[in-house]
Amino acid sequence: MPTAVINPRIRGFICTTAHPAGCAANVRTLIDLARAGGPGKGLGTVLVVGSSAGFGLASLATSIFGYGADAVGVCFERPAAGDKPGTAGFYNLAEMHRQAKTAGRKLTTINGDAFSHAIKQQAIAALKALGRPVDLVVYSLASPKRKDPDSDTVWGSVLKPLGDAYTAKTVDLDSDQIKDVTLVTATAEEKAGTIKVMGGEDWKLWIDVLAEAGLLAPTCRTVAYSYIGPKVTHPIYRAGTIGAAKDHLEATGRELNVRLAKTGGGAWVSVNKALVTQASSAIPVVPLYIALLYKVMKTKGSHEETGEQIVRLFKDHLAPGRQPKLDEQGRIRVDDWEMDPVVQAEVDRLWQSVTSDNLQSCSDYAGFKTGFRRLFGFEVPGIDYAAPVELGAELA
Numbered sequence: 001m002p003t004a005v006i007n008p009r010i011r012g013f014i015c016t017t018a019h020p021a022g023c024a025a026n027v028r029t030l031i032d033l034a035r036a037g038g039p040g041k042g043l044g045t046v047l048v049v050g051s052s053a054g055f056g057l058a059s060l061a062t063s064i065f066g067y068g069a070d071a072v073g074v075c076f077e078r079p080a081a082g083d084k085p086g087t088a089g090f091y092n093l094a095e096m097h098r099q100a101k102t103a104g105r106k107l108t109t110i111n112g113d114a115f116s117h118a119i120k121q122q123a124i125a126a127l128k129a130l131g132r133p134v135d136l137v138v139y140s141l142a143s144p145k146r147k148d149p150d151s152d153t154v155w156g157s158v159l160k161p162l163g164d165a166y167t168a169k170t171v172d173l174d175s176d177q178i179k180d181v182t183l184v185t186a187t188a189e190e191k192a193g194t195i196k197v198m199g200g201e202d203w204k205l206w207i208d209v210l211a212e213a214g215l216l217a218p219t220c221r222t223v224a225y226s227y228i229g230p231k232v233t234h235p236i237y238r239a240g241t242i243g244a245a246k247d248h249l250e251a252t253g254r255e256l257n258v259r260l261a262k263t264g265g266g267a268w269v270s271v272n273k274a275l276v277t278q279a280s281s282a283i284p285v286v287p288l289y290i291a292l293l294y295k296v297m298k299t300k301g302s303h304e305e306t307g308e309q310i311v312r313l314f315k316d317h318l319a320p321g322r323q324p325k326l327d328e329q330g331r332i333r334v335d336d337w338e339m340d341p342v343v344q345a346e347v348d349r350l351w352q353s354v355t356s357d358n359l360q361s362c363s364d365y366a367g368f369k370t371g372f373r374r375l376f377g378f379e380v381p382g383i384d385y386a387a388p389v390e391l392g393a394e395l396a
């Protein structure tokens with residue numbers, strides 16, 4: 001495989017290059033956090049669906065290095081081709097495989113469409129090869145579309161309000177200017193499509209195929225991730241198409257919980273904090289909210305990244321022997337520090353006054369930008385970006 005000097009190529013919320021050494025360093029940071037945050041044992045076998053980035057990647061690191069698990073991960077990533085680098089998720093997992101091997105843990109990655117029957121069956125075969133039923137299933141997919149596993153229908157997920165058209169401040173990630181964005185009301189078809197992609201149907205299908213294959217340990221736990229967020233994103237997030245999908249995901253969690261609790265297991269949705277990931281950067285309004293939130297939470301000393309969020313989720317709720325603490329709707333809340341009324345009041349105050357002119361001082365926009373570039377392995381401390389790097393990597 002060739003080597004090359006790799007620079008970020010960014011447009012809006014898309015970055016088309018990724019740096020293997022930067023991604024590897026990010027993963028080592030996650031692993032260090034996981035090791036420091038867990039006992040190093042307690043979980044046998046874990047399945048993570050959406051294992052290559054964001055909350056799923058942090059869940060994989062915490063399972064393997066915080067709780068001693070062997071794991072199967074499912075993701076949708078692209079290796080390098082010629083002189084074109086692979087995706088960040090591919091490089092993330094290449095390092096996770098290297099580190100798991102060094103630690104004597106088994107990790108298998110199934111790279112393909114998690115919504116398809118074929119990929120589910122490949123994951124089942126990989127889990128069977130581990131020879132033990134699954135103790136924990138983490139469902140952490142964020143996808144713009146889903147192909148029906150039984151037909152040619154492709155559903156799309158959209159980010160639109162369900163009520164009236166909504167106008168709000170947003171930051172243009174290319175010009176760094178604050179503008180108004182208007183999002184028009186979703187059609188019934190768009191709402192239904194978003195529920196198909198980001199709701200709970202596919203999570204339940206995964207649990208069904210695992211059960212059919214006899215791979216669910218009697219005390220198996222499963223978790224999927226949701227978001228609620230503040231007043232300013234409410235019309236496009238929680239009261240929008242994606243919120244309808246999250247309602248469906250949460251209802252699926254309650255249904256699965258009844259089923260799994262019969263043998264001592266459980267299913268929950270964890271409501272997590274707003275964080276810079278590839279998925280959240282694509283949502284209008286949200287990057288500006290995140291920049292203000294980071295400013296407030298960093299000042300208060302309560303800021304967490306994906307690694308810290310997931311370590312706390314496992315430690316306080318999900319780890320074997322822990323009984324999850326739930327809100328009145330049966331959800332785990334690790335967004336509690338974000339939703340602290342003092343934090344929200346301060347974010348709200350800043351939201352009223354933020355403009356293009358005071359963006360840098362009023363918010364942690366610089367932190368948002370760095371966080372975004374780091375997702376792709378750029379601006380990671382200690383990396384020599386002038387040096388050529390090997391583009392090839394393996395998930396083995």
Ligand code: NAI
Pocket residue numbers: 049050051052053054055056074075076077089112113114115140141142143144225226227271272273274275276277278279280
């Ligand atoms: P992400 O974009 O960082 O990661 C998404 C993962 O899904 C990647 O591993 C990707 O490879 C995988 N994936 C996507 N389509 C796939 C497919 N067809 N087949 C196999 N794998 C596929 O996303 P992020 O932000 O970690 O989101 C994960 C979950 O967490 C989502 O449900 C999201 O709504 C939720 N969440 C995110 C928050 C945030 O602020 N980022 C906050 C709270 C919840």
